[in-house]
Every structure is written in C-alpha cells, then in structure tokens.
Amino acid sequence: MEIKLHDKYFEPFISAQEIDFAIANLARQIEDDFLDDVPVFIGVLNGSFMVVSDLMKHYNGDCEVSFVKMASYEGTQTTNEVKQLIGLNQNLEGRTVVIVEDIVDTGNTVEELKHLFKEQNVKHFKIATLFFKPEAYKKDIKLDYVGIRIPNKFIVGFGLDYDGLGRNLKDVYQLSEK
Structure with a gap:
C-alpha cells in the first residue's frame, strides 16, 4: 500500500522480514570476525538507531x-557535504x-568517519551498512x-526519513515514480 510523507508518495520496497534476515546475517558475519574481541559498535544517527x-x-x-551524529541530506538529495554534529x-x-550505517550511497559520510577514526589509532576499523547503493557509491x-x-x-522507513518523517516505519518504501 502506497504512503504519503509531506508532498511525496512512496511504495512498498523491502519488508520487515527481509530487513530482519539481513541484520541477523550481518550480526553473524561480525561475530565470526571478532570471536575473541569486544568491538565497539558506533551507530551513525539519526538513521541507524533501528539498525x-x-x-x-x-x-x-x-x-x-x-x-555519532552526522548529516548530509536535505530533502531527497545529498548535499555532498558532511557535517559532524555530535x-x-x-x-x-x-x-x-x-561503524553501523543505515545506508551508504555516495560514501561521503563513510569517508569522513574513516578520517576521524584514523586519528583515533583504532586496531580495526570496519563498516557495516544495512543498505548499499553501489550505483551511487x-x-x-x-x-x-x-x-x-x-x-x-530514495527510500524511507526503518530509520530512514524524508524531511523527518518515515523513520518509524518497520518496512522500507521507495519514492513512487508516479
């Protein structure tokens, strides 16, 4: 069923069950890599809180x-400029x-985070993302x-928003082509 957020319409794209399966798989992969370690998971707010x-x-x-809180979006377009907020x-x-991201598209936030954490002299720096847009990277x-x-x-739901709305949706919706 299509939904409306502000002035745009979105159609169903990825179900809550598919998301849960993907996250469980991510957790298993990370566990396998760090059995004898205590990783620090760092979520990138606001979008990653549900992930x-x-x-x-x-x-x-x-x-x-x-x-950490960073921002690079305004509306449905990336600003191509990452601002560290917290x-x-x-x-x-x-x-x-x-690093736990909700979505990686252009990679600007990832690049800024890698730079920030290189200065911290960490042992391992890994990036996990629920969604990845290879065409935009x-x-x-x-x-x-x-x-x-x-x-x-452009997608919304499961932490991802359109100008503040849609983060609470358990499924993911994509911008309707209508």
Whole structure:
C-alpha cells in the first residue's frame, strides 16, 4: 500500500522480514570476525538507531555501543557535504570499531568517519551498512558488511526519513515514480 510523507508518495520496497534476515546475517558475519574481541559498535544517527537496536538483538558476543551524529541530506538529495554534529567522547585507541550505517550511497559520510577514526589509532576499523547503493557509491573505501544492495532510489522507513518523517516505519518504501 502506497504512503504519503509531506508532498511525496512512496511504495512498498523491502519488508520487515527481509530487513530482519539481513541484520541477523550481518550480526553473524561480525561475530565470526571478532570471536575473541569486544568491538565497539558506533551507530551513525539519526538513521541507524533501528539498525543498531536490531543488530544488538542478534549479536551474541560481548560488545559496546556508542553513537555519532552526522548529516548530509536535505530533502531527497545529498548535499555532498558532511557535517559532524555530535562527536565521540571516548578513547578508542587500540579498539575494534564497527561503524553501523543505515545506508551508504555516495560514501561521503563513510569517508569522513574513516578520517576521524584514523586519528583515533583504532586496531580495526570496519563498516557495516544495512543498505548499499553501489550505483551511487563514489569512494574507494571497502564496505566490510553489507546487508542489502539496492538501486539508486530514495527510500524511507526503518530509520530512514524524508524531511523527518518515515523513520518509524518497520518496512522500507521507495519514492513512487508516479
């Protein structure tokens, strides 16, 4: 069923069940890589809050969780400029850091995060994303864990928004072509 957020219409795209399966798979992959380690999962707000929550429900190893807040979108378009809004207040030197993104498209946020964490002298720096738009990706930075590859379409739901609306949807919707 189509939904309306502000002035735009969105159609169903990815079900809550598909999302849950993808997140459980991400958790298993990360667990396999860090059996003898205690990673620090760092969610990128606002979009990743639901991904981090569900990832933690599926992750069976010891871990810590923190968040950073960055922004690069206005409406349905990326601004191509990443603004750091809230930084990290803990020492991560020698730690394993897993960045948790809701979506990676251009890669601008990932590039800025890699730069920020390189200065922290972390042991391992890994990137996990629920959604990845390979067609839009413009960086040479490897994404270590990818849940679902999607076309370069604007989506909302499961933490992703359109000008503040839609984050609470359990399914994901794509911008309608109508």
